[in-house]
Amino acid sequence: MPKRSVNLILPIEKDKPLVKKLKIILPVIAVISLLSFTIVFLASIFYVNSNIFQFNLLKSEIDQLENNIGSQKNTEGIYTLTTSRLNILDQVSGKSANFTSLIGAINQMNLSGISINSMASDNKGNVTFSVAASSSASMDSLVSYLLDKDKKKLFSKIEANGIVREKTGSYTLTITLLANNSLLK
Amino acid sequence: MNKDFDYKKYIPLLKKYEIIIASSIVIFVVVVMTFLLLIPNFDRAQNIYAQQQDLKRNRDVLQKKVNSLASIDAQYYKNNFAKIDQVLPTEKDYVSLFYTFDTLEQKTNVSLLKTDFQLGVISTNSAQLTRVPGSSAYVLPVGIQVLGSLSSIQNFIKALGDFSGRYITVDSFQIETKGGDAFIATLVGKAYFYPLPATLGSVDTPLPNMNSDEEKILNTIAKIQQTSSEEYSLPSSAVGKKNLFQ
Structure with missing residues (x-):
């Protein structure tokens, strides 16, 4: 009886050209997008915290200024009342006749x-x-x-x-x- | 028929395309996280930045106000406020009107014959009051009749509006001769009063500016003699017995 051989090695199926390309491109895109996202996200957190810090600084500056103005309420009152009266006198005298x-x-x-x-x-x-x-x-x-x-x-x-x-x-x-x-x- | 899901037949497929599948999953997750986390973060940062700009504007306004307040000589305005109140009082204040007429009578050598006011305006606060157009000041119509020479009448009219006393404008006049150098002048005009406002405005309301004409008026008023309250009071009259049995 002649010898018969059985080939047990499976033939390697070759990938289609598109699949080959995808196997190269997609991992690159995934790595780049993940890295970019991480960097940008960390930068955005830093930006937000920096803005919050500036905001709080401004708020405390404004509180100080408001307290300062509040302590000079009397001066503001007398000045405002004086200028409003002078404004009326100026308006009236400008429109009235002097005979x-x-x-x-x-x-x-x-x-x-x-x-x-x-x-x-x-x-x-x-x-x-x-x-x-x-x-x-x-x-x-x-x-x-x-x-x-x-x-x-x-x-x-x-x-x-x-x-x-x-x-x-x-x-x-x-x-x-x-x-x-x-x-x- | 075998109804159980035979996943084993998909394993070779997964193994064949595992790189593609894993990369796609990573890209998908990155896209989702961008929409869920990154973009809202930037929106939040933008909002905070916009609020910061508003705060900066507010701070600048308040700083300007603080600087203006620091430059105001409060004592000067306090000293002159009572005098301004004489010229433009907060109430109708008929006493100051009479005082002004009496003072001008002596100053300009006219004789005051008659003064008229609208009774409806005197009687009650609910009576119809006329405002100065475009302002919160009120008008008090007055009529005055004086006797004097033409030049003294001229001085009297000038003095009514020179801020030396209660400010009165003259809308029309009629002068008739009484013989010689004597004339009777009938003047129709207005006095004014300006009630105090209920509030001065909020802390970030800017201070009003004073123009050069208003400064000139203030300087003129600052020179007038302030009337003390004693000069307004009527002389005390003699009264009869307080006790009928004395």
């Missing part, structure tokens, strides 16, 4: 032969006044004065009404005009 210059300008009309009987004004500069002029020459001076003020833009919209000539030769009239804002400051 001193206007009265002075009208008073200047008390020239020779001119007397002011009455005057009135509101805070927008609408002025009305009545004058008596003893003669036509005085009237002339009055008109020159008003024209001069008109030229200097201190008075505008000047109107004369109710001009009455008395038997004695004197004149009484009412004048309305608009005073410039500069006369109300």
Whole structure:
């Protein structure tokens, strides 16, 4: 009988090319990702703790500053109340009219032969006044004065009404005009 | 039929692909841990950093306030607060109005003929009060009639608004001659008062700034003579017998 041999060694199955590649790439990726994760995670813990430390430092600084401010409550109170009052006075005085210059300008009309009987004004500069002029020459001076003020833009919209000539030769009239804002400051 | 799970037939497969399987498991765990631990950690750090920035801003505001408070001469403001209270009191304070008129009468050589106030404003606190537009101050309408020369009336009107006493603004005037150099002036205007606020604000409220005009007003007011409380009191009147049987 001829000899028969039995081959008991199993044939090695060769891996497919894709599997071969994966067996190389995947372990590398796994190691790199694990190392990276560990490093980044430790760095994040350090970053968080550092931020918490800074936060606590700032908090204690703020507490100190608040205590300091609290101890100066009286100073803050008196200063705040003073500035708020001054602010109101500044607001109000800025918006209100000061008639001193206007009265002075009208008073200047008390020239020779001119007397002011009455005057009135509101805070927008609408002025009305009545004058008596003893003669036509005085009237002339009055008109020159008003024209001069008109030229200097201190008075505008000047109107004369109710001009009455008395038997004695004197004149009484009412004048309305608009005073410039500069006369109300 | 054999219903038991025969795992032994998968062992050769596991052995063949063990490197791939283990690497995949490691990568999967890293990805999961990244989402579970790493990203929340960074979020937390960002939140803390943002809160830090807020605290820094708050600290800067408080430091600025502390520096401002250190530079304030508290005694100067204390000394002048009573004078400012004369010019712009916390209440209607009609006494200071009368005192102002009396003082100006003497100072400017006018004679005070009449003063008018809105009665509704005097009578009760619930009466209608008008505010100064855009502020918390209240308006007290006043009417004044004075007799004097044109120049003294001019000085009187000027003195009403020069912060030497109770501050009064004039909205309109009417002046009529009484013969010679005598004129009667009728003034319509407003006095003001400003009640104290209930609170001053929180600890991190910045201090208000004082502009140059306000400083000028303060300097003017600082020069006025402060009125002592004795000058406000009425003279005591003689009374009759306290005991009818004496």
